[in-house]
Amino acid sequence: MKSWLCWLNIFGDLLRLLVLGLRSKSSLAAENLFLRKQLAFYQERKIKPRRTDNPTRLTLVWLSRWFDWRNALTVVTPKTFIGWQRKGFQLFRRWKCQSGRPRIPPELQRLIRKMACENPSWGEERIANELLLKLGLRVSPRTIRKYLPATPVGRPRGDQRWSTFLKNHACAIIACDFCVVATVTFRIVYVFVVMEHGSRRIIHVNVTAHPTAAWTLQQLREAIPSDHAYRFIIHDRDAIFSSGFDASVARLGLEVIKTPVQSPKANSLCERLIGTLRRE
Numbered sequence: 001m002k003s004w005l006c007w008l009n010i011f012g013d014l015l016r017l018l019v020l021g022l023r024s025k026s027s028l029a030a031e032n033l034f035l036r037k038q039l040a041f042y043q044e045r046k047i048k049p050r051r052t053d054n055p056t057r058l059t060l061v062w063l064s065r066w067f068d069w070r071n072a073l074t075v076v077t078p079k080t081f082i083g084w085q086r087k088g089f090q091l092f093r094r095w096k097c098q099s100g101r102p103r104i105p106p107e108l109q110r111l112i113r114k115m116a117c118e119n120p121s122w123g124e125e126r127i128a129n130e131l132l133l134k135l136g137l138r139v140s141p142r143t144i145r146k147y148l149p150a151t152p153v154g155r156p157r158g159d160q161r162w163s164t165f166l167k168n169h170a171c172a173i174i175a176c177d178f179c180v181v182a183t184v185t186f187r188i189v190y191v192f193v194v195m196e197h198g199s200r201r202i203i204h205v206n207v208t209a210h211p212t213a214a215w216t217l218q219q220l221r222e223a224i225p226s227d228h229a230y231r232f233i234i235h236d237r238d239a240i241f242s243s244g245f246d247a248s249v250a251r252l253g254l255e256v257i258k259t260p261v262q263s264p265k266a267n268s269l270c271e272r273l274i275g276t277l278r279r280e
Contacts, residue, residue, distance in 0.1 A: 189209050200273075
């Protein structure tokens with residue numbers, strides 16, 4: 001409704017301009033002087049005009065092309081009027097360029113939504129590969145992301161979360177970590193803890209004043225039997241757990257999973273055990 005009124009005002013201004021074009025120059029000059037006298041009267045009384053709307057701004061900018069508008073401008077400052085001109089040019093440029101990636105056909109949009117609904121575990125990468133391999137359609141994963149159906153609030157996403165991974169493989173996961181303890185004589189020692197995720201059982205604990213990667217690896221050799229059924233070991237990104245340490249652990253038949261940076265919740269069970277050791 002508002003845009004319709006805007007175009008109606010512009011059409012009315014164009015109609016008035018056509019009517020004024022049919023009049024003589026002397027009549028237009030007299031009317032111009034007549035209006036200027038009245039405008040000067042309002043300026044002397046310091047009456048503030050009401051705020052201009054968009055159709056009025058567009059009409060004033062368009063009419064300013066035929067005469068020197070700086071001598072006739074009174075309702076706003078020249079800086080404001082130049083801002084109107086720049087804004088109009090920006091809108092025209094945006095409409096002329098029509099920048100942005102073109103929309104894909106509606107049939108392909110419906111196909112993407114159907115594939116996402118029938119395969120909740122698929123992401124945009126998987127859908128893009130399926131379209132390319134089976135249909136020969138090359139669509140960017142970022143474009144596919146725009147047309148994926150929105151996940152309702154409270155519903156889990158399709159891929160596997162970290163907590164889901166821990167629950168599914170709890171019996172095959174062990175976790176290790178260090179904590180610092182001060183003795184009665186104010187000596188700092190490091191406590192190394194290894195525990196099972198499934199049973200939350202402590203399988204190894206040892207203390208040292210100078211922890212190294214070799215010492216830590218020896219503790220794992222003592223804690224893990226040769227016929228173990230573990231598959232994964234979780235630890236943080238401490239400097240002790242170096243790349244050489246991870247390679248030696250891999251030879252024990254364990255896959256190393258490092259927690260994200262500054263994310264103690266990723267190894268929450270071991271962190272909770274360390275908190276219990278400190279408090280008790």
